[in-house]
Amino acid sequence: MKSKVLIVSEDESLLKKMEHVNELLHSPFSIKKVNSFLEKDIEYDPAEPALAIFFDLDNKTAKEQNALLEGMEYQKYPHVIVMNVHFSHDEIRGFFKNGVFDCLKKPINEEDIYKLFLELIKGGSQSPISTPANQEMEHVKDDVKRSLAYDLIFGNVKHSKKIWDRSQLAGLSTIPNTCMTICIDNYHRLMENKSESWGQTIRKDIIKCVDKYFDHNQVEDMIVIINGPEKVNVLLSLPVLNKIKEFKKLSTIHAEKIKIDIKEGTGYSVTIGVGNYYEDARNLHLSYQESLQALANKFFTGSNAVIHYGDVEPFTNEIDLLQMKEIAVMANQLTIGDFDGVKKSLNSVIRIISSQRNINPNLFKLQTLDLLSTLAHAAINGGAHLKEVLTTQLQYAKELLLLENLEQICQWFYEVVNQLLEHIVSNHNESMLKSVQKALMYINHHFTEEISLESVAKQAHLSPNYFSNIFKKTTGSSFIEYLTHLRIDKAKSMLMDLNCTIYQISEDVGYRNSRYFSRVFKAYMGMTPSEFRNSMLVTNISSRGSTS
Template identity: 30%
Template sequence: MYKIMIVDDEYLERKALSIILKNRCSVKDIEIVGKVANGEEAIEIAKENEIDIIFIDIRMPKKDGLQAIKEIKSILPEARFVIMTAYDEFEYVQEALKLNIEEYLLKPVKPEKVNSVIEKIVEKIKKRREEEQVKEKLKEKLDMVLPYIKMSFVFDLIFLDIDTVEEIKNRTSFFNINDLPSAVMIADIDKFARRTVDQDEIERQLLKKKVFSIIKEFAVDYPSLMIVPMSSDKIIILYFGNQIYDNKHIKNWLRQIANKMVDNIKERTNFTIKIGIGSYYDDPKVVGRSYYEALGAIRNSFLLGERSVIHWEDVKNQDYEDLAYPYDIERKLLEKLKSNKTNQLLELIDTLFENWQIDDNFNSMLVKSRLLELLGVLSRSAVEAGANYKDVSPVNYKYTQQLFDINTIIDLKEWLYSLCIKLFKKINEVDEKFKEKIIYGGVKYINLNYTNDISLSEAAEVSNLSVHYFSRVFKKEMGCTFKEYITTLRIESAKRKLKNEDENISNIAKEVGYNNSGYFSRVFKEYEGISPSTYRNS
């Protein structure tokens, strides 16, 4: 529907134009929402209606057409104007052109001219509406993927060590953030796994989402915070800005915000949270340190009793400082779990304990808190590798209970080894038919897109699987790796195309997914034992 207003101080002109629009116009879905005699009345109508097209006389009492247009444009910036006058006056035309008027009609207006004007303007409005719909759909899509883009940025920043400040600036500009990241807080839901052990995964995720949504509200009031969920019970709060914020040192300001978050969660949910705060760094390339400090603050919060907000400086000088957490060994354990390899497992566990420098007088509570954290990380990795969460959750609960009753180094090592083996088994217990079903989507995606530059992660995403698990199941089900499968598809396609002697080999290379024809020839020869040209002539 297109809404039209007629503004003319002459009654007969308003009446005539109204009849033309209703009876002589080829565009039928129009509605006349106002017929007024002066600019002031037109402005009032414009305030109450979304008007698309306004036919307006130039010379009127009280407020002339050009003055009214200026004011209406501030109310309805997308409205289209057609000015009407009985005089072909150059000065008015010049002024109207400055206001981006659509048309200039001389009275008495002719039906065919009015129809032509309406058709032209409606076509422009249609185009604008279509563009707005496209933009809205793009915005909806962006709103859907924006959390994942933020997660990707935070992950790269903290774990993959982005090389340059320029790269960080480029990526933060996408989020309309001008400052650089400089400190990290981590919010951790207290005893979430234990308190939700009897609930199904949907219920668990809804509870997590509620906690996350409350914390995320702070990003609205404080644009210097980026808040993203981790693949666990933790939430990362990344601070962008300087060492002084709101006339406070950043350490004190972050404490203040963290305490507000803690209070909000306690008031609005049945859960409580702890928040660890890392140090401020003016070099954004090393802000990953702040993350590990925040994590360390949470892991060692038991040293400070019931406190819910812990800054790294609160705990870094405690007597556990020599017990540095060996993240590299943790990473190797995770790689073993995700790739389903049990070799060197005992050796890795021994190395882990050696790094902790544990002797007969070791701090039992400290080691157990670290092992509990490791249990959570390993369990989540097992789920990412394909294990059913409902099967892993009882394992989590059982091994948590066991840990409290263990008090020797040997038993702690055995506990960790037994946990890893149990998780390996849970990964492998996934039904074979289920594996075939979930891998099918990825295979179908590859078959449709092998001529493009697709990645393993894309195919895994289509199957809703982690990259590690998809890669492992794909190789088992298909009998080859992802790369080998794509190469085979491309070479077979090339062989079919080579039968057409009129088609250039360089073009064939591009058509099957190789931009470099030389590389294509090498791959082809490696697979077929002969070059593409020899194959064509054989």
């Protein structure tokens, strides 16, 4: 049940400010406006008295103000707050002598209301109003503690006095000086096909383990907050030690034990990044950033680890995976359908990737996405269906962004390449046959012209390398061998016509140089065109003579 707060005022803007601050504090109070100063108009429930009442004296008559000065309403409420545009010295003395909790000068800003509400929370938790009210105050103290924690890690508090005051309101005897970030390993994979409430349960179980650990180790001044779906932050107040190394050692020991307790208590593996100790709480946001940077090193160290910021080197941005010659080789092998070569190159590339260290993980993933794009393009050139490859590329790009360490990326890369190979293989026979048939038809119609491997490959909408490879696999001959066979066969039939000169035949079968034609013909038939013609004439004469 919320503590009731009455506001006797006609100032609507003031009421809105109080309601807004109440929301910021997660609504610990039930605020009710009262328009009249008359006692009969101010409801009073002895069984459930209001925690506080605010009296706005602005524009009130002297009689109403005198009634307050005489303490007419003071005894009923634990906290009475008086507000006015101006107070004389004697008025303030009179109010405080009669038990007023505070006097506020108008106009009142939200920061003043915020401070006052925190004081009411602190005072209310110490006053025996009712058990439900006390319980509510404890919840509010927890909210104040969490609010302080978030402001500390994000560097929102600039004044030491404010930090100390808020830590006192939160029930802390000392101020946090060290931050550690607990990250649930493989959280996104654990959450596949799970509801968000399931994730909330995981986080709550982990926080229970952390609280239990510190209770058993008699460490009271610590704050645990959730900072992301898979992250829990612990703001810890380490005792004063002689050396910086001792702070590092102690925080690491705590983190190691917490990691073990979480595994035993929940079954989940976690990795913990630990920041440095900072005596000045205004610098605690630096410890928080350091814990995140330390945690980022799990990309190389792997999961289920404790990593202190003092043990890691700054990341470098000097990387260019696309410049690896192995990637260019693999892309070419995918294009020409050299499946055995792809598998050999894959092992070489994975060895190189797994050896990378001290590189910014985000940059590493971006460059790996570029590799995925390069290989996908090669697979399309290699005959895979465009739609299938693009679907695979999108799927694996999404998966890559969720991977947590280098080992997972190596496995991911292995799966990507094999999936692209499957797309090429599944479409290879059908695509290859259609492409070769189209190329053969073109060659058979144009072999007497100046045609080349490149021009025929263009007609088949394939790269020259890939076309050359599949042409030989399908026909058993290379492109040049097949073209030469057609031209020599055509030349042989033309040589039977004595009216055709060797020069003319050379031109008609696609050779612009008759000497080169003669050399090719001899290499193919074992004799020159003239020798072939003479041999065929002798054979024909002999054949006619024997017939006659």
